[in-house]
Amino acid sequence: MTTELNWNLVDDIRQLLSFHFMLNALRAGTIVAGVAGAVGYLMVLRRQTFAGHTLALIGFPGAAGATWLGLNTAVGYFGFCVAGALIISALPRRGAPNAGLGGFSEESAAIGTVQAFALACGFLFVSLYSGFLNGLNSLLFGTIIGITDQQVLVLLIAGAGCLLVLILLGRRLLFSTIDPEVARAKGVPTRLVGTAFLVLLGVAAGGTSQITGSLLVFALLVAPAAAATRLTAQPAAGVALSIMLALLITWMGEAFAFFSPYPIGFWVTTLGFAAFLLATAYRGIADRIARHPPIPYPPRRVLSGSAGR
Amino acid sequence: MLSLPFIQHALLAGTAIALLSGLAGHFVVLRGQVFAGDMLSHVAYAGALAALAAGLDPRVGLFASTIAVAVGIALLAGKATADDVIIGNAMAWVLGLGVFFLAFYTTYRATGNSTANVTVLFGSIFGISGRDAALAAAIAAGLIVVLLLIARPLLFASLDPEVAAARGVPVRLLGPLFLAIVGATAAEASQAVGALVLTGLLAAPAAAAYHLTNRPWVALALAGALAVAAMWLGITLAYAVPALPPTFTIMTIAAAEYAVAALIAYRRRQRHAPTRNTTTEPTSVTS
Numbered sequence: 001m002t003t004e005l006n007w008n009l010v011d012d013i014r015q016l017l018s019f020h021f022m023l024n025a026l027r028a029g030t031i032v033a034g035v036a037g038a039v040g041y042l043m044v045l046r047r048q049t050f051a052g053h054t055l056a057l058i059g060f061p062g063a064a065g066a067t068w069l070g071l072n073t074a075v076g077y078f079g080f081c082v083a084g085a086l087i088i089s090a091l092p093r094r095g096a097p098n099a100g101l102g103g104f105s106e107e108s109a110a111i112g113t114v115q116a117f118a119l120a121c122g123f124l125f126v127s128l129y130s131g132f133l134n135g136l137n138s139l140l141f142g143t144i145i146g147i148t149d150q151q152v153l154v155l156l157i158a159g160a161g162c163l164l165v166l167i168l169l170g171r172r173l174l175f176s177t178i179d180p181e182v183a184r185a186k187g188v189p190t191r192l193v194g195t196a197f198l199v200l201l202g203v204a205a206g207g208t209s210q211i212t213g214s215l216l217v218f219a220l221l222v223a224p225a226a227a228a229t230r231l232t233a234q235p236a237a238g239v240a241l242s243i244m245l246a247l248l249i250t251w252m253g254e255a256f257a258f259f260s261p262y263p264i265g266f267w268v269t270t271l272g273f274a275a276f277l278l279a280t281a282y283r284g285i286a287d288r289i290a291r292h293p294p295i296p297y298p299p300r301r302v303l304s305g306s307a308g309r
Numbered sequence: 310m311l312s313l314p315f316i317q318h319a320l321l322a323g324t325a326i327a328l329l330s331g332l333a334g335h336f337v338v339l340r341g342q343v344f345a346g347d348m349l350s351h352v353a354y355a356g357a358l359a360a361l362a363a364g365l366d367p368r369v370g371l372f373a374s375t376i377a378v379a380v381g382i383a384l385l386a387g388k389a390t391a392d393d394v395i396i397g398n399a400m401a402w403v404l405g406l407g408v409f410f411l412a413f414y415t416t417y418r419a420t421g422n423s424t425a426n427v428t429v430l431f432g433s434i435f436g437i438s439g440r441d442a443a444l445a446a447a448i449a450a451g452l453i454v455v456l457l458l459i460a461r462p463l464l465f466a467s468l469d470p471e472v473a474a475a476r477g478v479p480v481r482l483l484g485p486l487f488l489a490i491v492g493a494t495a496a497e498a499s500q501a502v503g504a505l506v507l508t509g510l511l512a513a514p515a516a517a518a519y520h521l522t523n524r525p526w527v528a529l530a531l532a533g534a535l536a537v538a539a540m541w542l543g544i545t546l547a548y549a550v551p552a553l554p555p556t557f558t559i560m561t562i563a564a565a566e567y568a569v570a571a572l573i574a575y576r577r578r579q580r581h582a583p584t585r586n587t588t589t590e591p592t593s594v595t596s
Contacts, residue, residue, distance in 0.1 A: 049397050050344075108343040109516035113567050115347075116509025120560035123431045123506075127554045136427060141408045215505075216408075218401035226394045262412045269405025276398050 016258055025144040025211075025254050027152045031159040032207045033220055033250040037243030038166055039204035040225035042197065045235075046177045050111065051088060051198065052221050056205040057115045058084035060214035063139050064125035073139070074154045077206035085202030089195040122214075141265035142213035144257050155207055162203045165196065173197060174235055211250065216265045219253075220246050223272030227279035245275055310548055318442035319434045319555070323540040325449035326501045327510070331536025332456055333494040334515035335529045336487060340467045344396060345382055345488065347508045349495040351400050352378045354504035355407035356496075357429040362414040367429060371496035379492030383485035431556045432503030434544065441500075449497055456490055463487055464525055501540075502556045513563035514539060517570035539563040 016022050043052050062080025063073040126136050138146075166173070176183040176190040184190050208217045224245035228238045253268035260267075310316055337346050352374050360370025411426055428436070437445070466473040466480045474480045491511075498507035514535035518528040543559030550558075 044394060047393070049393050053397060108341065109338045109512045109519075110567075112343045112347060112508045112512035113516065113564055116506045116513070117560055117564040119505045120431075120509070120557045123503075123554060124557040127557075128552060136430075137408075137411070140430070141404075141411075215404050216401050218397045219405070222394060222397050223401070226398065261416050263408055266405045266409040266412065269402045269408075273398055273402035273405075 012255075012259070016255060021145055021147065022254070022258060024147040024149065024152050026251065028147045028155050029211050029250040029254050030247060031152070031155045032211050033246035034243055035159045035162050035204050036208045036217075036220040037224050037246030038163060038239055039200055040221040040246070041228060041235075041239045041242040042166075042173060042177065043201055044222060044225040044229055045174075046197070048198075048201065049218075049222050052201055052205050053218060054088070054111055054115055055081050055084050055198075055202050056209050056214050056217035056221075058118050059206050059209045060139055061118050061122035061125060062206075063209070063214070064122040064129075064136075067135065067139075068125045068129040072151070072154070074151055074206075074210065077209050078154075078158060078203060081202035081206035081209075082199055083202075085198040086195070089198045137263075138213065140213045140215045141263060142209075142211055142216060142268070144211075144254050144264050147210070151210070155210065158203055158207055162200055162207075165200060169193060169196060169200075211264070212268050213265050216269050219265075219268040219272040220250065223269075223276045224249060227275045230276075230279040230283040249275065310545070314439065315435050315437075316544070316548060318437050318439050319544055320541070322437050322442040322445040322449075323434055323501055323544060323559075324537055325446040325453075326497050327536040327540035328533050329449040329453050329456075329494050330498050330507070330510045331514045331533035332453060332529060333491055334511035334513075334536065335518065335532040336456075336463060336467060337491060337511050338515040338519060339464075339525070340487075342488070342491070343508070343512050344393075345379075346491060346495065346511045348382065348396060348400055348403075349375050349379055349492050350499065350504050350507050351403045351407070352492075353495050353499045353507070354429055355403050355410065357499070357504065358407050358410035358414060358426070361425055361429075362410040362417075367425070368496070368500070371499060372493060375492035375496045376489050377492075379488040379495075380485050383488040428503070429499065430503050430505050431554070432499065432501050432506065434501045434555045434559075435547070437500065445497060445500055448493070452490055452493055452497070459483060459486065460529070464529075468525070502559055506556055506560050509560050509563055510536060510539075513560075513567040517563075517567040520567075520570035520574035535566050536563070539566060 017026075040052070043049060059077045059081045062076035062078075064076070066073050066076030066079075122139070126139075137143075172183070172188050173193055173196075175186075176188050176193050180190050205217055205221060208220050212219050225238075225242045227245055228242035231241055232238050249268055249271045253264050253271055256262075256267040257264035311320075334346075337343060353371050356370040356374025357367040358370070359374070360367045363370075414425070427433075462473070462478045463483055465476070466478050466483050470480050494511070495504075495507055498510050501507075502510055515528075515532040517535055518531035521531060522528050539559055539562040542562045543555055546558040546562070547553050547555035
């Protein structure tokens with residue numbers, strides 16, 4: 001960068017905004033962070049974080065393929081992520097998809113294979129489009145340079161649509177997340193709601209990938225939401241907090257990336273992880289001060305219930 | 310094709326690495342540790358680039374970071390409640406660190422060698438030198454021997470940890486030892502197919518073997534054989550069609566093996582389902 005940080009906040013921000021590419025990066029980042037904060041919060045409540053991660057990785061061959069064919073990368077990201085969401089929601093659900101470190105799980109082997117295959121396909125497209133190897137890092141680890149006006153417009157339309165559907169689903173989605181059995185008994189079409197949410201997640205993951213890169217969507221999609229669930233148990237306050245944290249992480253990450261030689265991917269993951277650790281530490285200390293047994297966040301019913309099934 | 314030195318090196322290193330990955334992958338899938346393997350692949354990337362940034366051989370960083378983190382995971386696994394949110398956040402941050410080291414490396418140490426990053430991410434089995442191939446094969450052979458030596462107690466401990474512990478199997482020692490082997494396997498495999506794709510080489514042949522047989526020893530041998538087959542076919546295909554990178558062809562064949570095995574298992578279940586129904590229904594009626 002040709003610019004210097006002179007620790008005068010007003011002047012630094014004016015410097016930042018004097019570049020058109022930076023303005024576009026901040027616009028795109030704001031849209032993406034708002035959507036990722038809201039959708040991510042529900043994703044954490046529904047325990048579908050690895051679905052989000054898989055969707056983001058499926059976006060990488062999409063974006064690489066789009067570049068190879070000379071299309072806009074946004075087309076590839078959104079196309080592949082939404083298609084991936086529809087396929088995942090059509091698969092039969094057996095056991096927990098996020099079985100972590102214990103117990104045999106066929107599903108985790110399948111997810112691992114699909115992810116690795118998606119990345120290998122992306123690598124194929126990248127190497128077929130020779131001379132594009134420098135763009136590889138932007139696709140995987142994000143960039144603040146080269147976001148076009150058109151891309152911002154596409155992100156805005158996708159983000160607005162995403163938030164509109166989320167508001168329309170609203171109570172039904174929350175109900176079927178927290179207590180799927182009762183929701184089904186009350187006539188909520190939980191399966192349809194689940195599919196709709198996965199498509200929203202695909203749009204959110206595809207949008208987030210364009211800022212953080214395919215490999216680092218967790219920084220905006222999971223970290224702010226996970227921090228928010230540890231700070232408050234109220235869904236409305238949680239969504240608001242999650243969006244605020246995501247916005248803060250994105251703006252700070254983009255500003256730091258602008259003034260330092262280190263890329264945005266490093267900054268957003270570090271800020272996100274720090275926010276998550278601080279929130280976890282705060283929860284631990286607050287519980288100890290309150291002198292009653294730690295309250296699990298998110299609420300226990302969400303944890304033990306078969307949410308997202 | 311076989312007379313070309315780079316193919317010979319690729320086959321030497323690739324065969325040993327694939328066999329190791331298949332055998333280790335069998336236990337990884339059996340123990341449900343695929344996401345631990347995924348985590349180690351991310352660590353491998355950060356470790357290799359940290360070593361490059363420090364001016365060392367990337368293999369030093371690969372082995373040191375993956376083995377250290379693997380033992381750490383194994384020791385923590387019993388105590389901390391490592392849920393998916395924590396693992397996911399930590400994984401993203403480790404990759405973010407890798408990007409940091411990458412930026413450091415390209416700013417301060419780049420000697421026109423900007424392909425190092427792509428090599429770490431996606432491997433370059435056709436670029437392995439003779440000495441590197443021999444070293445990789447020797448390390449893989451050593452790890453295979455250790456793995457086969459502990460295979461029996463490890464299988465017992467994986468299938469039924471309580472009974473194994475009661476029978477005097479050192480379950481607490483085996484877990485960290487095995488994950489350390491997986492860490493070293495990740496470091497080996499990332500030289501062949503890259504840090505991002507090695508999870509597939511661990512998971513796909515082993516999961517395919519699971520669909521084809523119920524017997525654990527047969528599945529172990531089959532996983533190793535399928536991984537080696539994917540490596541050989543992948544190398545041949547990448548040689549025959551130069552536009553296709555070897556990492557892609559190897560992973561495609563491994564994924565195809567898994568898909569075919571799942572299909573075979575599905576067909577087999579369908580064929581057996583009616584007969585099983587007719588045999589179980591009368592007993593349920595009489596009882």
